[in-house]
Amino acid sequence: MLDQKLIRENPTSVEESLSLRGKVFNISQIQELTLQKKEIDIEISTLQSESKKLSKLIGQEISKSKNYDSPEVNNLKKKGNEYRTKISEFEERKRTLDQNIHNEICNLPNLPSKDAPIGKNESHNVQVKTWGDPFVTENLKSHWEIGESLNLFDSVKSTKISKSRFITLTGDGARLERALINFMLDMHTKNGYLELMPPALVNSESLRGSGQLPKFSNESFKCSDDDLWLSPTAEVPLTAFHRNELIDPKLLPIKYVAYSPCFRREAGSYGRDTKGLIRLHQFNKVELYWFCEPSKSLEAHKKITSDAESILKKLNLPYRLVDICTGDLGFSSSRTFDLEVWLPSSKCYREISSCSNCLDFQARRSSIRSKIDKKNTYLHTLNGSGLAIGRTMAAILENGQQTDGSVKIPDALVPYFGSNFFKNCLI
RNA sequence: GGAGAGGUGGCUGAGUGGUCGAAAGCGAACGACUCGAAAUCGUUUAAUAGGUAACUAUUCGUGGGUUCGAAUCCCACCCUCUCCGCCA
Numbered sequence: 001m002l003d004q005k006l007i008r009e010n011p012t013s014v015e016e017s018l019s020l021r022g023k024v025f026n027i028s029q030i031q032e033l034t035l036q037k038k039e040i041d042i043e044i045s046t047l048q049s050e051s052k053k054l055s056k057l058i059g060q061e062i063s064k065s066k067n068y069d070s071p072e073v074n075n076l077k078k079k080g081n082e083y084r085t086k087i088s089e090f091e092e093r094k095r096t097l098d099q100n101i102h103n104e105i106c107n108l109p110n111l112p113s114k115d116a117p118i119g120k121n122e123s124h125n126v127q128v129k130t131w132g133d134p135f136v137t138e139n140l141k142s143h144w145e146i147g148e149s150l151n152l153f154d155s156v157k158s159t160k161i162s163k164s165r166f167i168t169l170t171g172d173g174a175r176l177e178r179a180l181i182n183f184m185l186d187m188h189t190k191n192g193y194l195e196l197m198p199p200a201l202v203n204s205e206s207l208r209g210s211g212q213l214p215k216f217s218n219e220s221f222k223c224s225d226d227d228l229w230l231s232p233t234a235e236v237p238l239t240a241f242h243r244n245e246l247i248d249p250k251l252l253p254i255k256y257v258a259y260s261p262c263f264r265r266e267a268g269s270y271g272r273d274t275k276g277l278i279r280l281h282q283f284n285k286v287e288l289y290w291f292c293e294p295s296k297s298l299e300a301h302k303k304i305t306s307d308a309e310s311i312l313k314k315l316n317l318p319y320r321l322v323d324i325c326t327g328d329l330g331f332s333s334s335r336t337f338d339l340e341v342w343l344p345s346s347k348c349y350r351e352i353s354s355c356s357n358c359l360d361f362q363a364r365r366s367s368i369r370s371k372i373d374k375k376n377t378y379l380h381t382l383n384g385s386g387l388a389i390g391r392t393m394a395a396i397l398e399n400g401q402q403t404d405g406s407v408k409i410p411d412a413l414v415p416y417f418g419s420n421f422f423k424n425c426l427i
Numbered sequence: 428g429g430a431g432a433g434g435u436g437g438c439u440g441a442g443u444g445g446u447c448g449a450a451a452g453c454g455a456a457c458g459a460c461u462c463g464a465a466a467u468c469g470u471u472u473a474a475u476a477g478g479u480a481a482c483u484a485u486u487c488g489u490g491g492g493u494u495c496g497a498a499u500c501c502c503a504c505c506c507u508c509u510c511c512g513c514c515a
Binding site: 004005038041042044045046048049051052054055056057058059060062063073076077078079080081083084245246248371374376 | 437445446455456473474475476477483484485494495496
């Protein structure tokens with residue numbers, strides 16, 4: 001959520017900044033509403049002030065004369081009644097204004113950082129660096145072909161259980177998934193993160209707090225009988241963990257790592273990535289999340305990104321770092337670095353982690369503050385996948401494939417997986 | 428699911444119609460004492476919105492209502508706790 005004061009005082013610069021996202025936002029309309037509200041606010045508070053004084057006077061009058069019904073008192077009460085009707089009229093108008101303003105502002109995305117590259121869509125994202133050797137050989141198998149031949153997962157049977165875009169991991173596939181989760185959690189907790197295992201179902205307020213609602217309700221699964229949704233990312237419960245809190249500044253920065261299943265409807269992606277582990281309605285993810293004071297968030301953004309990178313390096317997976325352009329930024333983010341892993345079968349890099357600095361956007365929506373320099377200040381929040389498990393498995397299968405059809409398990413993972421090769425199991 | 432209790436500041440907790448934005452304690456900040464610290468003593472310390480400021484308004488779970496006036500009375504909802512039932 002953007003600061004109302006900022007919108008009121010700098011509508012043009014807000015409008016210009018938001019337009020870098022490639023859409024037109026009508027800020028002046030919101031500004032007009034907030035100005036109207038301000039006028040009414042002043043009107044109401046003067047009336048309330050007078051009515052309050054009157055009430056006190058009545059109280060004094062009554063205690064002096066010990067008479068609740070004297071003509072003087074009744075006269076004053078009549079006057080008080082007039083105030084009340086007047087005030088409630090104004091309040092009615094204020095309420096509708098407030099609602100409109102709130103709706104409008106909640107639908108505005110975060111302002112893109114001045115450092116983010118300007119562009120319209122993902123083709124304008126900027127590659128910052130690459131790591132490792134993105135090898136290209138002919139006759140490479142896709143990860144779903146490898147998975148099928150080694151019996152690591154079964155998507156056909158999964159449609160019986162649920163529907164398409166769900167997967168059942170089997171045998172060594174399930175074991176590898178588990179190994180990856182444990183490996184990542186261990187790496188990050190050794191690196192100073194506190195592990196959390198949050199609920200997978202979250203309420204509407206939590207989704208609003210991190211920016212998924214009201215705009216993106218069609219991207220999450222909703223429970224029909226309750227005000228609960230299947231969490232699309234651990235970012236949601238982690239933000240909500242501290243909602244409406246004043247955090248002791250001594251605890252900052254707070255660094256959480258959380259494993260969670262993630263559920264996404266993937267509406268509008270029909271026909272894309274229909275095979276394999278890349279795009280599923282349910283997937284596992286290890287998420288990194290920071291709360292820090294505003295002056296430290298740029299530095300924190302670099303750190304959270306390099307913490308996510310360290311996993312790719314340990315697993316020896318070639319990747320590149322991409323600076324997301326203004327037109328491709330997520331709703332809550334002001335700046336995002338994506339980590340994209342090399343998938344040799346499709347000869348391209350695919351997103352495996354997205355590390356975002358949301359500044360105070362989510363903290364304002366969720367009211368998460370700290371007393372910094374004697375002032376209550378909204379904290380900055382940062383999130384980054386560290387990493388998406390299914391896509392990591394896809395990358396391991398494709399990058400580790402050998403000419404004899406076997407797959408080399410990265411050395412760092414062997415202690416977690418318990419072996420350096422897959423046993424081909426029969427189902 | 429049934430019965431009961433309760434939601435008050437950073438935290439604990441008093442307050443049942445009239446200077447109550449709210450006692451007290453804890454915590455925190457500053458000062459004194461000290462070589463320094465602990466202990467002790469003193470002072471200060473809720474948030475939000477508007478305003479350069481003085482100040483004004485709002486906020487005692489949320490939303491309505493009664494009243495000149497509500498933390499306090501009425502209604503609805505949400506949440507938490509205890510007991511019982513069910514259950515991994």
